[in-house]
Amino acid sequence: MKHVILLFTGLIAVLFAFGQQGDPKPAFNFDFERVADTMPVGWSNFGAGDYILAVDSAVVKSGRYAASIASQGDGPGYRAWAFAIPGSYPGKEIKLSGYIKTENVDGFAGLWMRIDPQVAFNNMQQAGLKGTTEWTHYEFTLPMDPDKTEQTVVGGLLVGKGKVWFDSLSVTIDGRDIATLKPVERKKLAAQLDTAFDAGSAVEIPALDDSSSESLHVLGLVWGFVKYYHPAVAAGEVNWDYELFRVLPAILEAGGRRQRDSVLREWVAKLGPVTRAEGATPLEGTVKLEPDLEWINTSGFSTELAELLLEIRQATRTGKHFYVGVYPGVGNPDFSSEHPYPQMKAGDDGFRLLALYRYWNMIQYFFPYRHLIGEDWKAILREFIPKFMEAADTQAYVLATLELIGRIHDSHANVWGNNSVLNNFFGTRYAPVEVRFFGEQLVITGYRHAGWGPSTGLEVGDVITAVNGEGVMDIVDRMLRYTPASNYPTQLRDMGPKLLRTNDPTLRIAVVRDGEPHTVAIDTYEPGALKMRNLFVSTDTSFRMLADDIAYLNNGTLDADNLGAYWDQIQGTKGLIIDNRNYPRKPGANRVGEFLLSDETPFAQFTFCSIQEPGRVFFGGTPMNTGKKNAAYYRGKVVILVNEVTQSSAEFHAMAYRVHPNATVMGSTTAGADGNVSPIVLPGGISTAISGIGVYYPDGRETQRVGIVPDVVVVPTVAGVKTGRDDVLERAVQFINDSAR
Secondary structure (H helix, E strand, C coil): CHHHHHCCCCCCCCCCCCCCCCCCCCCCCCCCCCCCEEEEECCEEEEECEEEEECCCCCCCCCCCEEEEEECCCCEEEEEEEEEEEEEEECCCEEEEEEEEEECCCEEEEEEEEEECCCCECHHHHHHCCCEEEEEHHHHHECCCCCCEEEEEEEEEECCCCEEEEEEEEEEEECEEEEHCCCCCCCCCHHCCCCCCCCCCCCCCCCCHHHHHHHHHHHHHHHHHHHHCHHHHHHCCHHHHHHHHHHHHHHHHHHHHHHHHHHHHHHHHHHCCCCCCCCCCCCCCEEECCCCCCCHHHCCCCHHHHHHHHHHCCCCCCCCCCEEEECCCCCEEEECCCCCCCCCCCCCCHHHHHHHHHHHHHHHHHHHHCCHHHCCCCHHHHHHHHHHHCCHHHHHHHHHHHCCCCCCCCCCCCCCCCCHHHHHHHHHHEEEEEEEEECCCCEEEEEECCCHHHCCCEEEEEEEECCEEEEHHHHHHHHHCCCCEEEHHHHHHHHHHHCEEEEECEEEEEEEEEEEEEEEEEEEEHHHHCCCCCCCCCCCEEEEEEEEECCCCCCCCCCHHHHHHHHHHHHCEEEEEHHHHHHHHCCHHHHHHHHHHHCEEEEEEEEEECCCCCCCCEEEEEEEEECCCCCCCCCCEEEEEECCCCCCHHHHHHHHHHHCCCCCEECCCCCCCCCEEEEECCCCCEEEEEEECCCEECCCCCCCCCCCCEEEECCCCHHHHCCCCHHHHHHHHHHHHHHHH
């Protein structure tokens, strides 16, 4: 919903809550000089989109190495280096400083620092560092709260396209180098002290039959329910991941349902009795979804087990939880306390099962769009147990995880972070042409290299029918399960460029041109040799006049602070076209609304997931409004252009613009993913995310999966692409002219 960097404030702690523990004076590597296996020691990275992170010995400020981030892919994104400083230090102010060099940055670059949990944050977004710059020193300070702090994470980031280098970072507290200071000693919770399975689960799960599959299905349900509902687990009194490994052997050895239920009851009962809540849990707002817990009564459990689970269901809970929280000011779930287990071996049966259980239960209890999955989520758990148990190598494990993620149908959900396994699976080499799906036609829309592209013999407007002898739609059918998205048009959006990826030096492409078939063999290249266009990043001017009486605003490049300078020309026009077929660099919906509308007008309301009553989703907060009292509001026609690239923040902007009394949405289905992102890290360090809050129109209509439904459907044509015309924009101009007659 918000701009990607507003969401970034919620991503930072994901990978680092358990990093670098044990040494009261950790060794820091802020200058990147200590390197192992081509990566700076102690540093992690995270983000979304296709980026390359490296240690650079050729471009440095000082010493032997600097750290770099370079964009590669077509989608929107960001990437960040991160170094976690565990624990808390005494002091009043903490300063991060360092050197940055940039090259062709179109979003922004910066140093960043976050003090967890939710103490303070800065990522230099306001500095607006972009373009090409030489080595420059930057610094900023944050206020400290040692009593509350659990860790501090520092690093550098790149948002959008380009390349950035970082070097010679430094962290000081009240003017003193942090390396000279001792952290505050603090007692750890039992969940943090349990290290019994750090080296592996030691669980071997034999080939599954119907009985063992059913037992693992039941275990997944019970494990997740107890994790989020039992006060002892919520208080961090037990490492619930490792408790799974302790009970698994007994579950697998149980001789039937009765013995299995007895094992489960005894295991859960060890957590101790619970205090029954007085009355029902208070409602936090109008309920959208109630917890899905009927399975406790309908699964045929023994009376003793069912009664114990129902007691836990009625337990007093505080709303605070060791494994999940909420981001303040937004309310989406915060899973940053989950251990990423980055060193997990794919062959470890126990950890693979943990990954499945963790993700499945996060969705079961904290996905605000659970009701839109379109399938019985419990049946999906049953389906994926054998898939995860058979995924005994790294590629199979990552692909099983990707397929599971795809089943929630959320365009915010994918395997993010330039995953090397998926890069190899989809192909590390690219064709030098750009493609997009128009409906179910895969059309060449441009070239990624001025020489190599045309030399392929492929032309803009060619419709690709087969790749290496396999029909395009046959490939689509085969790859849909590995292409998570909210809806089919967005799956095609993401899949199109992947169809021309390979690990081979050549591809054989069959096309239709002007009704005639052609087949060519083309060379492929590493991405660094090509100019990879980002569909989400617009390079168009933010404002222009299309005619004397029709104005155009590009939502992707618009800086709302400049809107006043444009408005004298816009005010008296008969029509304003707002192009949302991109991703906004800056959130400006409210500012635009001040010019468009006569008064403050609601355009969205939100749902949130309850921590105290996991699985409950409720409408909360106040509706989001746009506009203000304005007698000189815009009275012309407003046409909002959308397509499958219109996602998240862009969809949110379209909702705001749509409340204008003379607005029309034109184009095609949008990505259908709205709501602040909650990042998730699964065992093996697999990074993913979900839409963490629900976004609805004021009348309660859905936006997730359906997207921003156009009032007038217009799709690009092959003829338009061949002649360089924008069919949708032309139709918008015609629509305004026709409306004025």
